[in-house]
Amino acid sequence: MKILVATQKPFAAAAVNGIKEILETAGHEVAMLEKYAAQEDLVAAVADADAMIVRSDKVTPEVIAAAPKLKIVVRAGAGFDNVDLAAASARGIVVMNTPGQNSNAVAELAIAMMIFMARTQFTPATGSEVSGKRLGVQAYGNVGRLVGQKARALGMEISALDPFLTDEQIIAGGADPVHSVEELYACSDYLSIHIPALPATIKSIGYDLITRMPKGATLVNTARKEVIDEEGLMRALGERPDLKYITDVMPDNYAALQEKFGLRVFATPKKMGAQTAEANINAGLAAARQIVDYFATGNTRFQVNR
Ligand code: 3PG
Numbered sequence: 001m002k003i004l005v006a007t008q009k010p011f012a013a014a015a016v017n018g019i020k021e022i023l024e025t026a027g028h029e030v031a032m033l034e035k036y037a038a039q040e041d042l043v044a045a046v047a048d049a050d051a052m053i054v055r056s057d058k059v060t061p062e063v064i065a066a067a068p069k070l071k072i073v074v075r076a077g078a079g080f081d082n083v084d085l086a087a088a089s090a091r092g093i094v095v096m097n098t099p100g101q102n103s104n105a106v107a108e109l110a111i112a113m114m115i116f117m118a119r120t121q122f123t124p125a126t127g128s129e130v131s132g133k134r135l136g137v138q139a140y141g142n143v144g145r146l147v148g149q150k151a152r153a154l155g156m157e158i159s160a161l162d163p164f165l166t167d168e169q170i171i172a173g174g175a176d177p178v179h180s181v182e183e184l185y186a187c188s189d190y191l192s193i194h195i196p197a198l199p200a201t202i203k204s205i206g207y208d209l210i211t212r213m214p215k216g217a218t219l220v221n222t223a224r225k226e227v228i229d230e231e232g233l234m235r236a237l238g239e240r241p242d243l244k245y246i247t248d249v250m251p252d253n254y255a256a257l258q259e260k261f262g263l264r265v266f267a268t269p270k271k272m273g274a275q276t277a278e279a280n281i282n283a284g285l286a287a288a289r290q291i292v293d294y295f296a297t298g299n300t301r302f303q304v305n306r
Contacts, residue, residue: 001028002028002030005030007033007055009055011055018285019053019284046070049070050070051070051295052067052074053287054073054076055075056082059073059084071094073088075098075287076284078101078196080304094303096302102273102276102279102282104146105279106143107150110143110192111147111150113266114135118130120263130190134158134159134188136161136187136188136192137192144194158174158175159188161177161181181204185210188214191217193227196223197223201226202226203228205229210232210233210240218243218246220247221249228251230252233251245265250270
């Protein structure tokens with residue numbers, strides 16, 4: 001089978017070598033498309049692909065239509081909002097993710113972002129400490145739990161909201177359960193977002209929730225920019241000069257936010273949460289193994305478009 005590894009944001013070299021070794025040892029052929037300039041390059045590259053490994057690359061209906069032999073797409077990572085599941089399902093193409101494989105990298109970045117903002121973006125201005133503060137985690141999945149664990153070690157108190165977990169499970173994960181998003185925002189000196197971008201979550205965090213946060217609070221977004229209502233965020237930061245926002249997913253209105261709010265806002269230029277060698281190796285090799293297993297045994301354990 002021909003496996004296309006299409007990564008606009010390439011994996012670390014060690015991950016690429018590992019992916020090739022796994023796929024070639026199983027008798028597959030590997031084609032690489034890295035740092036491509038335009039979506040048309042991806043459309044052209046899928047023409048003879050039987051399988052694809054992608055990151056945040058956009059697997060649109062156009063890409064799927066251009067890939068008549070495609071049988072499986074594995075998103076090496078957690079969020080699969082970049083893959084058009086309906087178009088894939090309509091063709092019987094299996095879509096998988098690799099849950100948990102890059103979670104630690106994202107969790108470490110969320111912690112780093114809290115401290116970066118507590119210390120006024122590493123300027124000489126007097127900052128504050130995260131120890132003794134309350135961190136709200138929305139939601140308590142693979143990344144959220146790791147953020148909670150690391151924050152506890154820093155002396156923070158943790159509150160968590162997760163519609164898929166019982167109170168007992170949240171408590172076992174070291175957090176105090178809360179039962180509404182309003183309650184979570186109202187109690188959190190730091191709020192770390194770990195929800196996927198879905199129709200129900202897109203633009204779900206806006207003025208009303210953000211202004212519920214306590215005095216001096218910081219909102220940390222290592223999830224998806226789409227879950228923020230950017231107009232609401234702008235209004236909330238304008239009315240509440242004590243609030244801060246840091247994000248690994250640059251907002252569309254970042255220039256305006258920076259101009260108005262200076263050191264109270266920060267965005268990474270390109271999503272970097274999962275961009276560590278370790279996360280690339282974990283997620284990339286898991287993706288390669290899942291493809292080998294799928295073609296060898298039909299294993300669909302991590303399929304997301306059932
Ligand atoms: C994920 O959903 O796994 C993360 O957002 C990482 O995305 P990336 O592979 O594009 O860095």
